[in-house]
Amino acid sequence: MSRPTKAVVNLTAIRHNYQLAKQLIKQPALAVIKADAYGHGATAVAEALQDIADGYAVACIEEALQLRKVGISRPVLLLEGFFEKDELAIIAEQQFICVIHNLWQLQCLLNTILSKPISVWLKLDSGMHRLGLSAENFLTAYQQLIQSPNVQQVVCMTHMACADEPGNSMTRVQLAHFNKLIEPFNPPMSVANSAAILAWPETYLGWGRPGIMLYGASPFMQNQPKSTKALQAAMTLQSALIAIKTVQKGDTVGYGATYQAPETMLVGVVAIGYGDGYPRHAKSGTPLLVNGVRCPLIGRVSMDMLAVDLRPVANAQLNDLVVLWGEALPAHEVAVWADTIPYELFTGITRRIKVEYISGK
Numbered sequence: 001m002s003r004p005t006k007a008v009v010n011l012t013a014i015r016h017n018y019q020l021a022k023q024l025i026k027q028p029a030l031a032v033i034k035a036d037a038y039g040h041g042a043t044a045v046a047e048a049l050q051d052i053a054d055g056y057a058v059a060c061i062e063e064a065l066q067l068r069k070v071g072i073s074r075p076v077l078l079l080e081g082f083f084e085k086d087e088l089a090i091i092a093e094q095q096f097i098c099v100i101h102n103l104w105q106l107q108c109l110l111n112t113i114l115s116k117p118i119s120v121w122l123k124l125d126s127g128m129h130r131l132g133l134s135a136e137n138f139l140t141a142y143q144q145l146i147q148s149p150n151v152q153q154v155v156c157m158t159h160m161a162c163a164d165e166p167g168n169s170m171t172r173v174q175l176a177h178f179n180k181l182i183e184p185f186n187p188p189m190s191v192a193n194s195a196a197i198l199a200w201p202e203t204y205l206g207w208g209r210p211g212i213m214l215y216g217a218s219p220f221m222q223n224q225p226k227s228t229k230a231l232q233a234a235m236t237l238q239s240a241l242i243a244i245k246t247v248q249k250g251d252t253v254g255y256g257a258t259y260q261a262p263e264t265m266l267v268g269v270v271a272i273g274y275g276d277g278y279p280r281h282a283k284s285g286t287p288l289l290v291n292g293v294r295c296p297l298i299g300r301v302s303m304d305m306l307a308v309d310l311r312p313v314a315n316a317q318l319n320d321l322v323v324l325w326g327e328a329l330p331a332h333e334v335a336v337w338a339d340t341i342p343y344e345l346f347t348g349i350t351r352r353i354k355v356e357y358i359s360g361k
Contacts, residue, residue, distance in 0.1 A: 004240035004319070005272045006354040008326075009040050011048035013216055013232035018049055020230050021197050021210035028054040030077055032193075032211035034063060039277075039346035040215055040235060043070045044357055050074060055097075057209055061087050064096050077121060080131070081105050085112065092116050092150075099123055099157070101131040106141050110148055117152040120145055121190065124181060126174040128161035135181055142185065155188045155207065163195035163203070164219040171200055179205075195219040198227045217331045217342035235346065236326030237278075237353075240319050241290070243269035244310065253307050254299025259284050266310040267298065270322045275303040277349040278324060279338040282306075286337035289323040290316060297337075 021029050031053045037045040046056055046067050055075035058064050060083070064076045077097040082088060085108045091098050092114040100106050101123040109120070122142055125132030133141055145151045158178045162168040175191065182189065190207035192200070197208055198219070212219050216233035245267050253259045253267055261267075268290065274280040278301060286297040293313040297306055310316045325331040331342040338345070 002354075003271055004238075004242075005276055005352075006238060006356055007039075007349060008236045008238065008356045008358060009044070010232070010234050010236075010358050010360075011044065012359045013234040014040070014045055014048060014214055015052065016232050017214045017216055017234070018053060018210060020227075021194075021208055021213060024197055024201075024227065025192060025204040025208045027204060027206055027208055029208035029210055030055045030057040030075075030190075031214055032057045032079075032209055033067075033214075034059040034079065034211075035347045038212065038215050038343060039349045041355055041357070042066060043072075044355075045214075046070075046072045046074075048359075054207075057211075061090060061096070064094070065090070068094055075119075082108070088112055088114060088118075092118050095119075097121060097155075099131075100141065100145070101133065103133070103137060103141075106133075106144065109150055110144055112150065114150045117150050119153045119155070120151050121155045121157045124156065124158045124178055126158040126177045127170065128159055128174070130159070130161075132158065135177070138181065142187075153188070155190055156182050156185070157190040157207075160191070160193060160196050160200075160203065163193060163200055164221070166199045166220070166223055166225060171196070172202070175200075175203060193219075199225045212343055215342075215346060216327075217346070219342075221332060221336060221341070233325075233327040233330065235331075237272075237324040237349070238326070239270050239272040239322050239324065241268045241308075241316060241322060242271045242305075242318065244316060244318060245269070252299075255302060256300055259299035259307075266316065268295075268308045268310045268316060268320075268322075270306050270308055271304065272322075272324060273302045273304045273306055275350065276353050277345075278306065279340060279345065279348070281340075282334070282338040286334060287329060289321075289326075289329050291320050292323075292328065294329075 033042045057077040081099040097119045099121045123132040162170040192203040192208045194213035196203040216231045218228040280301045
């Protein structure tokens with residue numbers, strides 16, 4: 001016997017979501033599997049997509065080398081480029097695609113000798129003011145890169161700051177800035193992340209970068225676009241009831257005695273907590289599924305356990321299944337109750353959680 005807490009990852013759902021991205025943009029797409037595929041397991045996800053994916057995107061060279069180590073041969077983009085000049089030799093040897101987003105990276109690449117040229121994605125800061133070159137530096141860098149013997153192709157890219165807000169005009173402002181700048185060159189390009197793929201068709205300007213949508217979660221916290229209905233949740237986080245207690249009206253539950261029973265009631269204890277990655281700041285009322293029935297979390301989440309109000313479910317028994325999020329309980333809904341986003345829920349899963357991979361519905 002072992003603790004009943006695990007994450008079940010449906011690889012068929014991930015394949016479906018990748019194909020949905022491709023159907024929407026009608027362009028090539030890099031499956032974004034950084035941060036261990038948003039907590040879903042980078043190597044397992046990459047292997048599941050290898051026959052259909054145009055390539056992958058990761059944050060750094062360590063993540064890219066992990067893919068090569070297990071035999072992934074598809075193109076891999078380093079979204080943050082390189083951090084040390086010595087990485088360039090490995091990038092050339094492994095034929096990773098490298099984002100260039102600052103002048104130091106640019107000069108390192110231009111002033112080194114590589115064993116073979118590499119593909120570069122040159123990033124423009126179009127208004128997010130995170131990574132990327134200014135417009136002036138971008139134009140100069142583009143000309144230098146296309147003339148460098150170290151570079152075989154330059155893709156121009158940018159990143160949308162507010163694509164997850166369908167009514168926010170900043171996406172169109174950024175896109176207009178990007179389009180105006182690159183218009184004279186007509187280069188290959190990449191703009192659309194998950195939110196843009198699902199809500200902004202005008203960003204379908206080349207390579208897509210589906211990330212959170214691969215895992216069946218919506219990047220939108222409100223006003224869900226119709227396209228999100230086609231997503232299939234890939235991860236089901238589940239555990240089981242390990243205790244059932246009768247508490248009297250006025251009794252309190254959990255650390256800090258923050259929840260007081262409004263009547264005599266059954267309370268279930270579930271074997272999952274913030275030590276597993278379930279958010280400690282999830283409020284009382286956060287939905288869980290007990291035998292498929294919605295029940296509210298009550299009290300504070302502990303390191304290894306949490307409590308649930310069992311009044312909505314009849315005849316609850318020890319070892320009954322509890323789902324924390326999954327197909328019938330969207331991660332973005334849980335995230336709202338925890339004042340966070342699905343990205344943090346998924347990547348917060350700790351090593352203590354067993355991961356089980358399945359294929360098919």
